[in-house]
Amino acid sequence: MSGEGTPQAVAARFRPGDHVKVRWADAPGHVRTPWYVRGHAGVIERVCGTYPNPEELAYARSGLPAQPLYRVRFVQAQVWPDYAGRPLDTIDVEIYQHWLEPA
Amino acid sequence: MHEQPHDHVSHDQAEPHAGVRPDADDTLGYYQLMEIAVREILIEKGLVSAEAVRSEIEKMDARSPALGARVVARAWSDSAFKSKLLEVGNDALEDLGLERGSYKLVVVENTANVHNLLVCTLCSCYPRWLLGLPPDWYKSRNYRSRAVREPRAVLREFGLDLRNDVTVRVHDSTADMRYLVLPARPEGTEGWSEKQLAAIVTRDCMIGVAVPKALHRGTEQSA
Amino acid sequence: MRSHHDMGGRSAGRVEATEHDYALWEKRVDALLVLLSRVGRITTDELRKNIEALGPDAYDRMTYYERWIHSITQTLIQRGVITVEELGRRMAQVEARHKDEHR
Numbered sequence: 001m002s003g004e005g006t007p008q009a010v011a012a013r014f015r016p017g018d019h020v021k022v023r024w025a026d027a028p029g030h031v032r033t034p035w036y037v038r039g040h041a042g043v044i045e046r047v048c049g050t051y052p053n054p055e056e057l058a059y060a061r062s063g064l065p066a067q068p069l070y071r072v073r074f075v076q077a078q079v080w081p082d083y084a085g086r087p088l089d090t091i092d093v094e095i096y097q098h099w100l101e102p103a
Numbered sequence: 104m105h106e107q108p109h110d111h112v113s114h115d116q117a118e119p120h121a122g123v124r125p126d127a128d129d130t131l132g133y134y135q136l137m138e139i140a141v142r143e144i145l146i147e148k149g150l151v152s153a154e155a156v157r158s159e160i161e162k163m164d165a166r167s168p169a170l171g172a173r174v175v176a177r178a179w180s181d182s183a184f185k186s187k188l189l190e191v192g193n194d195a196l197e198d199l200g201l202e203r204g205s206y207k208l209v210v211v212e213n214t215a216n217v218h219n220l221l222v223c224t225l226c227s228c229y230p231r232w233l234l235g236l237p238p239d240w241y242k243s244r245n246y247r248s249r250a251v252r253e254p255r256a257v258l259r260e261f262g263l264d265l266r267n268d269v270t271v272r273v274h275d276s277t278a279d280m281r282y283l284v285l286p287a288r289p290e291g292t293e294g295w296s297e298k299q300l301a302a303i304v305t306r307d308c309m310i311g312v313a314v315p316k317a318l319h320r321g322t323e324q325s326a
Numbered sequence: 327m328r329s330h331h332d333m334g335g336r337s338a339g340r341v342e343a344t345e346h347d348y349a350l351w352e353k354r355v356d357a358l359l360v361l362l363s364r365v366g367r368i369t370t371d372e373l374r375k376n377i378e379a380l381g382p383d384a385y386d387r388m389t390y391y392e393r394w395i396h397s398i399t400q401t402l403i404q405r406g407v408i409t410v411e412e413l414g415r416r417m418a419q420v421e422a423r424h425k426d427e428h429r
Contacts, residue, residue: 026327030375032277034224035328036251036335049207051279058375060405069278071209076273080335085255088270094278131424134392135351140416141399142358144408151361159357160350224334226374227390236356238345242390248338260341275334 005065009050010097012068018044019103020072022095030058033099041103042074045092053096068097163236168306170201171233171283175309176300178210179288188285196233204232206281211274213287213314218265220258220273220311221282222250228276230283234306241310251275261312284311291317330382352391358398368401376400 005011014020024039032054047070052063076089083089131139145151177199178185188195192208208230211219223229224247229237240246250257254271258264265271274282286308292300307313348356362368376397380388388396402408 028327030371030378031332032225034275034277034334035332036224048278048280054278054371054374057369057371060369060372060401069280071280076271080252084253085271086267086269089254089272090270091251091273091275093275094280096278131421132392134388134395136417136420136424137399137413138351138355138358138395139420140413141395141402141408142354143420144412144416145358145362145402148407150365150367150407151358155361156354156357159360160353163353163356222334225332226377236348238343239390240341240343240345243341243344244333244386245338245341248333248336249341252335257341261343 008064009066010068012047012050013097014044014047014068014070014100014102016044016046020044020070020100021103022072023099023101025099030055033095034093036079037072037074037093037095040074040079042072042093045071045073048094051096053098069094070097070100071095072100166232166235168234168304168309169301170235171230171306171309172301172304173199173297174201174233174283175285175304176297178285179292179300180297185285192283202232204230204281206230206279208233208283209274209280210283210285211272212285213311215287216268217270217272218258218311218314219284220250220254220271221276221284222247222273223276224248224251225275225277228281230281230309233283234309238306258312261307263313284309286315289315289317329378330385331378348391355391355395355398359394362398362402367405367407368398372401372404373397376404 019041020043021041022033022037022039026038047068050066050068053067054063056063071092072095073090073092075087076085076091077083077087079091142151142156146153174188174196178188184195184198187198188210189212192210193203196208197203211221213219221229222241227237227242229241231237246257251273254273255265258271276282286304288300289303292303303315303317305313305315308315359368359370359373363370373394374397377385377393379400380393380396385393399408399413403410403413
């Protein structure tokens with residue numbers, strides 16, 4: 001999965017176990033990064049593959065180069081100030097690479 | 104949703120049905136009007152056919168949680184299949200003669216200490232090719248809003264009370280993956296056939312709001 | 327600004343475990359999305375984007391498949407597959423036809 005990017009696909013930067021942070025941003029348009037994880041830190045649970053960018057597909061554009069997609073695992077107690085579950089509870093969210101930075 | 108009395112897929116002229124008298128003020132809703140109009144235009148333009156619409160609906164009707172239940176029953180019975188399912192889900196489906204699906208399948212496994220719950224907060228992503236169409240509650244505001252933030256409270260509303268030593272993992276289906284929960288095989292099912300096992304796996308178990316119960320061997324539970 | 331559809335974590339009421347048998351017209355809407363995607367006339371992200379663009383009131387007021395048919399129609403208009411004129415004429419014809427049949 002990692003290695004050289006191509007005009008069709010961006011190279012994957014992250015691997016399972018990497019600590020990442022979701023970029024904070026607030027722009028209009030079709031975004032698949034939910035509000036509740038923006039700005040939060042998590043760990044790459046797995047690399048899902050590369051997929052055309054939905055933000056572009058939404059406007060009938062090609063979405064290329066395809067973006068690496070990851071499942072990022074967050075600790076619930078860190079995401080919600082009032083989380084009432086157990087300390088080890090997690091939430092896994094699929095997030096595109098361009099929304100992630102190394103933590 | 105009010106079903107139109109003469110709603111045929113192939114044509115929209117009402118056919119007189121012997122003994123059925125339509126209501127005098129039976130009006131079509133605006134969006135139902137739109138659906139008919141768009142479909143007719145698309146058929147005339149040759150972009151879809153009435154037959155294709157009919158065929159898709161038949162396929163839709165043929166999909167139900169029974170498909171997912173077969174996958175679970177096989178995984179409970181065959182550890183090599185289970186490993187394959189957890190690693191390359193779509194390939195494992197093909198081994199069972201099921202549609203592999205056009206989305207990548209991620210199967211998440213319940214154990215004694217881990218309970219998984221699925222949601223799509225942004226819309227209604229769901230493993231339709233394995234479970235059929237999602238129930239209204241899965242697509243509702245209340246479920247989509249609260250399942251991520253207070254999963255245990257939501258589970259209690261479904262009658263599922265988890266022990267304190269169980270970790271809850273929620274999965275928000277935000278992009279190109281689709282999920283299925285592999286429930287933990289209940290005690291008391293030793294020696295059961297796959298058919299008997301499948302009969303206790305309900306749709307709600309595969310979403311994560313319920314767990315299978317080993318009732319009478321071979322008892323069919325409603326979804 | 328957080329979009330209305332991006333509701334993960336918002337306060338909400340008890341989950342009512344309701345379901346309904348889908349009406350035929352709803353299944354036809356669903357089938358249309360599948361068929362149009364297959365011939366490359368719509369993507370799931372265009373569908374989503376046009377639903378997200380509804381705004382809070384319409385989003386909450388409309389039922390699930392009403393949002394879908396609205397969005398499919400918007401997408402087809404945006405892509406130039408159908409025109410507003412032909413759609414308007416056809417909807418009026420369908421309505422008139424239906425009234426005649428139910429006289």
